[in-house]
Amino acid sequence: MAEKDWIRRYFAPLAKAPGAAGLTDDTAELSKGYGPLIATVDAMVEGVHFFSDDPIETVARKLVRVNVSDILGSGARPGEALLTLGWPQAGRDPGQIRTFSDSLGTELDRWGILLAGGDTVITPGGLFLSLTLTGECLGPAPVRRGGGRPGDEVWVTGEIGAARRGYLWKTEGRDEARWLSALQAPDLPPLEAGNLIASHASAAMDVSDGLLGDLASLAAASGLAAQIELERVPFAGRATSLVEMLDLASWGDDYQLLFAASPQSSGFIENSGFKVTRVGRLTEGAGLSATVCGKPVNLPETLAFEHGRVGQPPVRS
Amino acid sequence: MAEKDWIRRYFAPLAKAPGAAGLTDDTAELSKGYGPLIATVDAMVEGVHFFSDDPIETVARKLVRVNVSDILGSGARPGEALLTLGWPQAGRDPGQIRTFSDSLGTELDRWGILLAGGDTVITPGGLFLSLTLTGECLGPAPVRRGGGRPGDEVWVTGEIGAARRGYLWKTEGRDEARWLSALQAPDLPPLEAGNLIASHASAAMDVSDGLLGDLASLAAASGLAAQIELERVPFAGRATSLVEMLDLASWGDDYQLLFAASPQSSGFIENSGFKVTRVGRLTEGAGLSATVCGKPVNLPETLAFEHGRVGQPPVRS
Numbered sequence: 008m009a010e011k012d013w014i015r016r017y018f019a020p021l022a023k024a025p026g027a028a029g030l031t032d033d034t035a036e037l038s039k040g041y042g043p044l045i046a047t048v049d050a051m052v053e054g055v056h057f058f059s060d061d062p063i064e065t066v067a068r069k070l071v072r073v074n075v076s077d078i079l080g081s082g083a084r085p086g087e088a089l090l091t092l093g094w095p096q097a098g099r100d101p102g103q104i105r106t107f108s109d110s111l112g113t114e115l116d117r118w119g120i121l122l123a124g125g126d127t128v129i130t131p132g133g134l135f136l137s138l139t140l141t142g143e144c145l146g147p148a149p150v151r152r153g154g155g156r157p158g159d160e161v162w163v164t165g166e167i168g169a170a171r172r173g174y175l176w177k178t179e180g181r182d183e184a185r186w187l188s189a190l191q192a193p194d195l196p197p198l199e200a201g202n203l204i205a206s207h208a209s210a211a212m213d214v215s216d217g218l219l220g221d222l223a224s225l226a227a228a229s230g231l232a233a234q235i236e237l238e239r240v241p242f243a244g245r246a247t248s249l250v251e252m253l254d255l256a257s258w259g260d261d262y263q264l265l266f267a268a269s270p271q272s273s274g275f276i277e278n279s280g281f282k283v284t285r286v287g288r289l290t291e292g293a294g295l296s297a298t299v300c301g302k303p304v305n306l307p308e309t310l311a312f313e314h315g316r317v318g319q320p321p322v323r324s
Numbered sequence: 325m326a327e328k329d330w331i332r333r334y335f336a337p338l339a340k341a342p343g344a345a346g347l348t349d350d351t352a353e354l355s356k357g358y359g360p361l362i363a364t365v366d367a368m369v370e371g372v373h374f375f376s377d378d379p380i381e382t383v384a385r386k387l388v389r390v391n392v393s394d395i396l397g398s399g400a401r402p403g404e405a406l407l408t409l410g411w412p413q414a415g416r417d418p419g420q421i422r423t424f425s426d427s428l429g430t431e432l433d434r435w436g437i438l439l440a441g442g443d444t445v446i447t448p449g450g451l452f453l454s455l456t457l458t459g460e461c462l463g464p465a466p467v468r469r470g471g472g473r474p475g476d477e478v479w480v481t482g483e484i485g486a487a488r489r490g491y492l493w494k495t496e497g498r499d500e501a502r503w504l505s506a507l508q509a510p511d512l513p514p515l516e517a518g519n520l521i522a523s524h525a526s527a528a529m530d531v532s533d534g535l536l537g538d539l540a541s542l543a544a545a546s547g548l549a550a551q552i553e554l555e556r557v558p559f560a561g562r563a564t565s566l567v568e569m570l571d572l573a574s575w576g577d578d579y580q581l582l583f584a585a586s587p588q589s590s591g592f593i594e595n596s597g598f599k600v601t602r603v604g605r606l607t608e609g610a611g612l613s614a615t616v617c618g619k620p621v622n623l624p625e626t627l628a629f630e631h632g633r634v635g636q637p638p639v640r641s
Binding site: 052054077090137 | 343345348349350351352353354356360361362363364365366367368369370371372373394395397398400406407408410440441442443445446447448449450452454456458459461465466468469470529530532545
């Protein structure tokens with residue numbers, strides 16, 4: 008089937024944006040909304056960001072979620088999407104495209120995202136995908152990494168390390184099968200997290216490269232130091248040793264939200280109605296320090312996760 | 325070098341959009357402009373949309389231009405861009421990234437496009453790229469394919485068939501080397517073409533899948549028939565036979581603009597200051613018919629170009 012037929016059959020029905028024009032034109036009119044308009048783009052490559060044998064449903068789900076987390080982390084509501092789909096010339100059943108588009112449609116609906124446009128191409132290599140997602144800020148401007156103030160408390164949504172546990176199960180048979188779903192498509196905080204960030208966060212980002220490395224980035228962007236109390240971190244499952252804590256907190260692929268807020272906001276944050284945990288604070292100075300029950304901990308020099316090839320040890324930078 | 329270092333070193337200097345935040349955050353704030361905001365996304369894959377041995381400079385240039393033609397064809401001015409770059413894990417000198425980003429920056433500047441964001445990933449397959457480009461409509465709404473009216477004249481900018489000639493030279497040694505540059509990065513009409521479309525076109529699109537197939541699409545979207553006078557088509561070089569005319573007019577990759585306009589606009593269009601040629605008209609009815617010097621011509625059943633793999637005959641749908 009030709010690319011145009013795929014678009015007409017599988018993606019045009021998803022193109023619910025008012026300016027999508029049924030995907031029959033080359034451009035879509037974007038909704039401007041009321042608040043500032045933001046956009047993000049995240050790509051996923053077979054063998055790097057997902058395994059070749061991951062269900063195509065979860066690939067679609069993950070593609071949407073890794074972009075949604077960026078929008079929520081900026082204090083915004085997801086808006087409209089443009090999809091780039093690079094489908095392998097060989098080796099993947101074209102029947103999967105319907106499954107992919109069905110799953111994509113369900114996931115877009117879940118977040119209130121309207122498909123506005125896209126491009127579908129055939130590739131001699133593996134499956135690759137890229138999604139551009141707009142968002143409407145719920146405050147007067149997007150919340151950035153660099154807005155933290157000394158004395159701010161540091162919070163994280165949901166749980167940290169589920170994707171790492173899924174990876175250990177998938178690649179080494181360690182840990183439990185139930186974590187696999189978190190590796191294949193992360194659990195995200197609800198849409199309301201965007202409101203919480205817009206209303207209370209001084210600085211925010213999603214946790215994609217590991218909690219420790221991302222917190223170090225947020226602190227550096229804010230010109231401050233960060234302290235983290237590892238025993239407070241809401242690890243997926245139980246972290247029974249310092250080694251395990253550091254492993255789960257530096258691997259990445261969590262797509263939870265990390266943010267800083269004034270201590271005066273703590274009451275609002277604790278009553279947000281979804282899981283948010285205070286894990287540390289920002290102070291004058293520079294760098295990241297960690298404690299367990301008040302005792303300083305030596306952190307590994309390299310914290311940030313850099314996507315290597317899945318199935319191989321990740322490249323760390 | 326890690327992906328983050330590439331972004332900091334090569335792409336952050338290009339991120340001139342006011343809301344790009346130096347590419348240090350996960351989202352960019354888009355400029356809303358005054359007119360309606362539109363967006364397009366076009367992807368390019370090594371071995372499909374460009375040859376592996378094409379200079380990396382022209383790959384960057386083509387990536388921008390195939391998106392710019394969509395924006396101009398909607399009667400708009402190019403605005404801001406988000407880049408997805410999938411760089412091969414092996415087999416391509418990483419030193420090419422600087423050359424790519426330099427060329428990309430020059431080409432973005434040429435069209436007044438501001439880089440707002442992006443994602444850079446490593447891929448086990450070949451090079452792939454995707455660019456999301458916004459545009460600001462110069463009229464009250466984007467010009468669509470479906471707005472043509474009976475009696476409208478059909479116009480095309482620039483020349484048709486240069487990329488085809490470049491392809492014949494590249495793959496078969498036929499034709500002349502000078503056409504290769506059109507295959508590697510198409511010549512586009514100037515920015516002013518967006519104004520002309522906004523001011524005078526009832527329907528418009530870019531010519532990416534072949535002049536004949538694209539005109540058939542425009543007519544069908546408008547619920548009309550189209551007539552084309554092949555001897556009027558501004559072919560690149562001279563088309564000396566009907567076979568050659570049909571070949572050049574159905575191959576694609578031209579990225580010129582095809583539009584319909586009332587005969588009352590012909591004076592304005594002829595005085596636009598760049599090359600625009602009247603090649604036919606829209607009438608009541610359905611389908612595409614062609615003549616050469618008034619004599620009807622049998623058109624091949626399949627007109628539209630569908631990107632196959634470069635170096636192999638294109639797949640036609």
